[in-house]
Amino acid sequence: TVFELKSIQNQLTDPLQYCLQLALQIQSTKVPQELQQQSVQQLPIAWIDGPGENLEATYMKHIFEVFRLLGYHVITGPQPLNVQWDVMWTHEFPFSNDLYRHQIHGASPDQLINHVPGSGFYTSKVALATANISIGVPQAFQLPYEKEKFIEFAKENPDYLWVQKDNNHRNIEIKLLTEIDFEKPESFVQRFVDNPLLIDNRKFDIGIYTVITSLRPLKVYILDEGLLRFCPEDYHPFDQKKVDKYVVGDDYTPIWEMFSLKSYYIGERLNFKNSLNAYLKAQGKSPEMIWNQIRKIIAEVFYQQQEKMLTVFESTTLGPRFFELSRFDFIVDDELNVYLMEANMSPNLSSGHFKENQILYEQVLMNIFSLIGVEKHIKKNEMNYLKSRGGLWNSFISDRDLSISIPECATEICSDCQNQEKCDLCTHCWSNDFLEILREITREHQFRRNMKTKEDELLQKWLMKKCEERIDWCPL
Numbered sequence: 001t002v003f004e005l006k007s008i009q010n011q012l013t014d015p016l017q018y019c020l021q022l023a024l025q026i027q028s029t030k031v032p033q034e035l036q037q038q039s040v041q042q043l044p045i046a047w048i049d050g051p052g053e054n055l056e057a058t059y060m061k062h063i064f065e066v067f068r069l070l071g072y073h074v075i076t077g078p079q080p081l082n083v084q085w086d087v088m089w090t091h092e093f094p095f096s097n098d099l100y101r102h103q104i105h106g107a108s109p110d111q112l113i114n115h116v117p118g119s120g121f122y123t124s125k126v127a128l129a130t131a132n133i134s135i136g137v138p139q140a141f142q143l144p145y146e147k148e149k150f151i152e153f154a155k156e157n158p159d160y161l162w163v164q165k166d167n168n169h170r171n172i173e174i175k176l177l178t179e180i181d182f183e184k185p186e187s188f189v190q191r192f193v194d195n196p197l198l199i200d201n202r203k204f205d206i207g208i209y210t211v212i213t214s215l216r217p218l219k220v221y222i223l224d225e226g227l228l229r230f231c232p233e234d235y236h237p238f239d240q241k242k243v244d245k246y247v248v249g250d251d252y253t254p255i256w257e258m259f260s261l262k263s264y265y266i267g268e269r270l271n272f273k274n275s276l277n278a279y280l281k282a283q284g285k286s287p288e289m290i291w292n293q294i295r296k297i298i299a300e301v302f303y304q305q306q307e308k309m310l311t312v313f314e315s316t317t318l319g320p321r322f323f324e325l326s327r328f329d330f331i332v333d334d335e336l337n338v339y340l341m342e343a344n345m346s347p348n349l350s351s352g353h354f355k356e357n358q359i360l361y362e363q364v365l366m367n368i369f370s371l372i373g374v375e376k377h378i379k380k381n382e383m384n385y386l387k388s389r390g391g392l393w394n395s396f397i398s399d400r401d402l403s404i405s406i407p408e409c410a411t412e413i414c415s416d417c418q419n420q421e422k423c424d425l426c427t428h429c430w431s432n433d434f435l436e437i438l439r440e441i442t443r444e445h446q447f448r449r450n451m452k453t454k455e456d457e458l459l460q461k462w463l464m465k466k467c468e469e470r471i472d473w474c475p476l
């Protein structure tokens with residue numbers, strides 16, 4: 001995702017302005033010398049950087065905040081060669097960038113970088129669409145090379161609709177054959193999936209966060225959650241001239257504004273994934289079909305691209321360790337077939353547009369940091385700060401981590417919580433004391449290593465439901 005950075009990058013072509021900006025960045029990171037010495041000596045250092053000004057208040061805000069919550073001293077802007085950073089987090093690909101490449105070459109295996117050489121093989125649209133992925137990618141023809149083949153195929157299948165894409169272009173649109181630019185280099189045409197699964201007559205996509213931590217052996221992790229984004233306009237009556245009907249763009253409609261999902265996301269405090277699951281189950285559909293395909297498609301993408309990535313990776317012979325976060329965007333059709341749209345490098349983690357997404361983004365970061373061993377123990381003051389934000393806004397353990405999907409909870413049966421048998425696990429029926437107990441057990445779950453629990457009746461019931469959702473919760 002490129003979002004508004006284009007305009008900022010353009011400004012950087014003016015050398016005077018660029019120097020001024022560097023000076024400002026250096027100034028803004030200046031802390032009193034005593035404190036700085038103390039911080040650098042005592043705290044691990046995260047070097048966070050990207051194009052544009054005031055990253056800390058704009059699109060990289062949550063990255064700064066989460067590093068600080070985890071006890072890091074954060075530096076930004078250009079750095080001298082000898083700066084002792086522990087983690088480098090750059091928005092842009094750093095390996096050929098003069099601002100970072102020298103520091104990367106001098107780095108050692110106890111330093112970490114948030115990009116992997118060769119990751120372009122799955123984050124570039126063209127590379128992905130033409131990578132012979134056998135499942136979950138709409139049929140595509142590379143242009144200009146497959147022009148004839150495509151024209152013949154399109155004539156044989158006159159009902160198919162097509163979109164043209166390339167690595168830079170955004171704002172896709174359904175094109176008539178006569179409107180396609182067959183000679184456009186580095187582009188492709190892709191069959192338009194014309195039977196999307198609709199919720200309240202809206203098309204939507206599912207963003208899945210993945211982290212690759214090793215290429216050999218291949219190790220890829222998937223966050224057990226999905227960002228749901230809805231088109232801003234109803235799909236039917238369909239009109240291919242109105243892209244808001246079929247393209248999920250920056251001005252998407254969020255889940256909390258969707259009538260049929262509100263009772264789950266707001267009422268029952270379910271997360272995105274469980275809200276969708278609860279809705280689909282209530283429609284007699286099987287959400288697991290979707291999640292199984294998503295897992296398979298992501299695995300296939302990495303298997304397919306592993307060798308090519310390794311060629312680049314091994315030629316770099318760099319010292320530090322790497323990981324890379326991406327967001328894979330999927331759409332679903334009305335038979336629950338899943339299609340991969342793209343994999344975004346440096347996915348948007350800015351809640352500037354939708355404040356409510358802050359917790360999701362913070363949780364994405366905390367999960368990665370925990371996975372790669374960056375997360376140290378959160379200290380008391382930082383934990384108290386997170387708690388003071390309230391149950392839904394505590395990204396360390398949010399109330400959405402406690403909720404479970406019970407079909408009756410969002411219905412009349414449980415509206416007054418009188419039916420204890422059916423409703424005692426509905427989020428809105430829990431006492432504050434019980435909520436506290438669940439927060440505690442969830443925190444313990446995260447740190448339990450090989451310990452397993454034994455508990456009283458209601459907790460046991462809650463745990464069994466959690467275990468149905470995810471096997472790592474299952475009791476001995």
Ligand SMILES: Nc1ncnc2c1ncn2[C@@H]1O[C@H](COP(=O)(O)OP(=O)(O)OP(=O)(O)O)[C@@H](O)[C@H]1O
Binds near residue numbers: 001002165171190342
């Ligand atoms: N082949 C297709 N069939 C159906 N819908 C599609 C297809 N390609 C794209 N779309 C719709 O358009 C949206 C944007 O497409 P895509 O992700 O390829 O482009 P983008 O402009 O780079 O998007 P992003 O904002 O996610 O970076 C998708 O989420 C999907 O809703």
